[in-house]
Amino acid sequence: MKQALALEIMLSGESVFLTGPAGSGKTFALNQFIKLAKHDGRHVSVTATTGLAASHLGGTTIHSWSGIGVHDTLPPYFIDNLPKGRREIIEKTDVLIIDEISMMHDYRLDMVDEVCRLVRKEPDLPFGGIQVILSGDFFQLPPVNRRDSREGGFVVTSEAWRELDPVICYLSDQYRHDDDTLSAILDAMRAQDVRRSHAEALLERAEIHPPADVVFTELHTMNIDVDTQNETRLDELEGDEMTFEQTTTGSANYVENLQRSVLAPARLRLKTGALVMAVKNSADKKYFNGSIGTVVDFDPVTQYPIVEFLSGKEVTVSPDTWELRDGDKKRASITQIPLRLAWAITVHKSQGMTLDAALIDLRKAFVEGMGYVALSRVRSLDNLYLKGINRMALSISNEAHAIDSTLREKSSSDKKRFAHLEAQAEERQKNPPVQTKKSGKKSWQDKIEKMRETHPNAYKPWGTHDDSELKQAFQNGESVANMSKQFGRHEGSIRARLHKHFGEDVEV
Numbered sequence: 001m002k003q004a005l006a007l008e009i010m011l012s013g014e015s016v017f018l019t020g021p022a023g024s025g026k027t028f029a030l031n032q033f034i035k036l037a038k039h040d041g042r043h044v045s046v047t048a049t050t051g052l053a054a055s056h057l058g059g060t061t062i063h064s065w066s067g068i069g070v071h072d073t074l075p076p077y078f079i080d081n082l083p084k085g086r087r088e089i090i091e092k093t094d095v096l097i098i099d100e101i102s103m104m105h106d107y108r109l110d111m112v113d114e115v116c117r118l119v120r121k122e123p124d125l126p127f128g129g130i131q132v133i134l135s136g137d138f139f140q141l142p143p144v145n146r147r148d149s150r151e152g153g154f155v156v157t158s159e160a161w162r163e164l165d166p167v168i169c170y171l172s173d174q175y176r177h178d179d180d181t182l183s184a185i186l187d188a189m190r191a192q193d194v195r196r197s198h199a200e201a202l203l204e205r206a207e208i209h210p211p212a213d214v215v216f217t218e219l220h221t222m223n224i225d226v227d228t229q230n231e232t233r234l235d236e237l238e239g240d241e242m243t244f245e246q247t248t249t250g251s252a253n254y255v256e257n258l259q260r261s262v263l264a265p266a267r268l269r270l271k272t273g274a275l276v277m278a279v280k281n282s283a284d285k286k287y288f289n290g291s292i293g294t295v296v297d298f299d300p301v302t303q304y305p306i307v308e309f310l311s312g313k314e315v316t317v318s319p320d321t322w323e324l325r326d327g328d329k330k331r332a333s334i335t336q337i338p339l340r341l342a343w344a345i346t347v348h349k350s351q352g353m354t355l356d357a358a359l360i361d362l363r364k365a366f367v368e369g370m371g372y373v374a375l376s377r378v379r380s381l382d383n384l385y386l387k388g389i390n391r392m393a394l395s396i397s398n399e400a401h402a403i404d405s406t407l408r409e410k411s412s413s414d415k416k417r418f419a420h421l422e423a424q425a426e427e428r429q430k431n432p433p434v435q436t437k438k439s440g441k442k443s444w445q446d447k448i449e450k451m452r453e454t455h456p457n458a459y460k461p462w463g464t465h466d467d468s469e470l471k472q473a474f475q476n477g478e479s480v481a482n483m484s485k486q487f488g489r490h491e492g493s494i495r496a497r498l499h500k501h502f503g504e505d506v507e508v
Contacts, residue, residue: 001415003029004425006169009418010133011036012492013459015126015164017101018135019407020171021190022376023354026135029171030097033133043092048099050351060281062098065089066112069324070257072150074111079118090119093130100351101136105143105152106161113160125461126164134166138400138407139190140373141351156403167418170411179380189372192401194394202375206386216357216385218344219374221364230341237271242298242305244268250324250332257332258324263349264336270295270305277345278309278317280338286315292342305337347374357383365393372396417499420492456488462497470494471501480508 003025010016010033018026037044046059063069067078067086096116098104113127120128138154145151155161174183185198210216220226234241246266248255259266263279270276278291286309287293293309299316308314317337324332347360347370355377362371371393378384451458462470466487473483484491498508 001169001171001411002173002425003032003171004429005415005418005422006171007032007036008421008425008428009167009169009414012418012421013131015132015166016134016169017166017407018133018169018171019137019411021174021186022137022140022372023174024171025173025175026137026171027099028175030099030133030135034097037095042094044095044097045089045093046097046099048097049103050100050349059097059099062104062112063108065096066115068108068111068115070260071111072107074114079115082115082119087119090116090128095131095133096127097133097135099135100140101134101155102138102140103136103143103351104155105145105150106155106158107150107152109155109158109160113158113163126160129461132164132166138403139369139396141348141369142367142397142400154399154403167414168407168411169414170408179382182375182378182381182384186372186376189375189394189396190401190404192396192398199394201381202386202389205381205384206388208385210357210359210385214357216359216383217342217350217355219347219350219358219360219377220344221347221362221366221370221374223346225361225364226344226346229344231269233343234269234271234274234341237273239272242270242303244270244319244337246334246336248332248334250330254324254332255334258322258334262322262334262336263340264334264338265340266336268337268339269341270337270339272297275342276305276307276339277342278307278338279340280320280322282315282317282320282338286313287311287317305339307339350374350377353377354379355383357385359385359387361387362393363388363390365390368392368395368397369400417496420495451490452488455484455490455493458489458493467497467501470497474498474502474508 006016006018006029010018018029020026034044034046045065047062047065048059049062059065067082068074071078098109098112101109116128116130117123117125118128120130122128126132134155138156142154143152181201185194185201188194188198218226218229220229244267246264246268250258272295274295276293276295278287278293281288287307291309291311293307293315295305296308296314297306298304299306302316302318304316304318306314306316317339319335320338321333321335323330347365351373356379358374358378360374362374365371365374371389374393375384448459470483470487473486478486480491480494483494487494495508498506
C-alpha cells in the first residue's frame with residue numbers, strides 16, 4: 001500500500017495498524033498524520049513502547065500515558081487512584097498513536113484497552129471509542145519476557161487487537177536503503193530465504209575497517225559490551241572526570257523495578273568531550289529522550305554538565321527524577337543526571353533510528369530479529385562495518401513470518417475496501433494543505449458536529465443492532481443512498497461497513 005492511501009485511511013477515522021519493512025516510511029507517515037489530525041483540531045496522544053521511539057515522534061511512552069507503568073496487571077482500585085491529570089488526558093484523546101508495537105506484550109495492550117474503557121466510561125467500545133493507530137514491524141525486536149515478570153507474546157494475540165480489528169496498511173515502498181545489495185539481504189531475511197551470496201556479502205564487510213575520519217555509532221547486542229566500549233572511550237579522553245551518583249527513595253524491590261525503565265546509569269562518569277544521549281524529555285523542551293550531544297564543559301557553580309546537542313542548543317543538564325507510582329502513592333523514585341554515554345548503544349535501543357554509519361557486532365546475537373534491526377539501520381553496505389556475525393543474527397521468527405503473511409493478505413483486502421479514497425489521496429499529494437495557524441479554528445469535535453448536521457451518526461461506533469439492520473437492508477436490496485439516510489452515515493462509511501460484513505467482491 002502507498003503512504004498516501006494509508007494517510008487517507010487514518011484521516012478517515014479508522015483504527016489502523018501501520019506496518020512495512022524497515023525504511024518503508026512508517027514514522028514519516030505517522031508524522032504526516034499527526035500534523036494533519038492536529039490541524040483539524042483532533043486531540044492526538046503520541047506514544048511508543050520505548051522512550052527512544054517516543055522521542056522520534058515527540059511523544060511519551062504508552063506505559064506512562066496510560067498510567068500502567070511497570071505493572072503486569074491492573075492493581076485493585078487502579079482507576080480510582082489514577083491522577084486527575086492522567087484521567088483528563090485519556091478522556092479528551094481523539095486519537096492514540098502507539099509506535100514500535102512489536103515490542104509490546106499482548107497483555108499490556110489489553111491493559112491499555114481496559115484503562116481507556118474504564119476512564120472514558122465506554123466499556124463496550126475498544127479503547128473507549130478512541131481511534132487507535134498502531135505502528136511497527138513484527139520482524140523487528142519482539143517483546144522481552146523476564147524471569148520475574150508475566151510472560152506474553154505479540155499484540156496480535158491480544159483480545160484488544162481482536163476487538164479493534166484494525167485496518168492493515170502495509171507500506172510497500174523503500175525510502176531508507178539506496179543499496180540494492182543491502183535491500184536484497186533484508187528482503188531475503190524477511191522471506192526466510194538467506195542464501196550463501198547474502199552471507200558472503202555481509203562477511204566482506206567484516207574485513208573492512210571504518211576510515212579514521214568517519215564518525216560512527218557502535219551497535220552491540222549485549223549491555224556489558226556497550227558499557228565496556230563507552231567506558232573505554234571515556235578513559236581515552238584527557239581532562240578531569242566528574243562522577244554523578246543517583247539518589248533513591250522507597251523500598252529496595254520498588255527501586256529495582258523502577259531501575260529497569262530508567263536508562264540513566266546509577267553512577268554516571270563524564271568528561272569534557274564525552275558523547276552522550278539524553279534519556280528523558282526536559283520540562284522546557286530543550287532536549288528529548290534520545291537527543292545526542294557532546295559535553296563541552298561543566299557549570300562552575302553546580303558542576304552539572306553543559307551539553308551541546310546536535311540541534312545546536314547548549315544546555316546545562318541538571319538532575320531529574322523518575323517515579324514509580326501506584327495510583328496517587330509514590331512507591332519509589334530515582335534522581336540522576338538524565339544522560340548516558342553514547343559512543344555505543346544496544347541494538348534494542350537503536351530500533352527506529354537511521355544511522356549515517358555504524359560498526360555492528362552481531363557475534364552474540366541471541367534473539368530472532370536482532371540482526372535484521374541492526375543491519376537495517378544504515379542506508380547502504382558501504383556505511384556498514386561488521387565486527388562479526390552469528391547464525392542467529394540472520395534468523396527471523398517463524399511466528400513473525402506467519403503473522404506477516406496474514407497481514408499482507410489483509411492489507412491487500414483493505415486496500416480494495418478503501419479504493420474510493422485513492423482519488424482523494426492523489427489530490428492531497430498534488431495540492432497539499434497549507435499548514436497555517438488560524439485563530440479560532442474549529443476543533444475536531446466542532447467538525448464532527450457539523451458533519452452530523454447531515455449525517456447524525458458520523459464517526460459513532462456501529463452497534464450490534466445497527467449491524468444487523470444494515471445487513472438486512474442490504475439483503476433486501478436497499479440502495480447505498482437510502483441506507484445512508486436510514487443510518488445517518490456517509491455513503492463511504494456504509495460501503496466500507498458492507499465490505500467488512502460481506503467481503504470485498506460484493507457489489508455495493
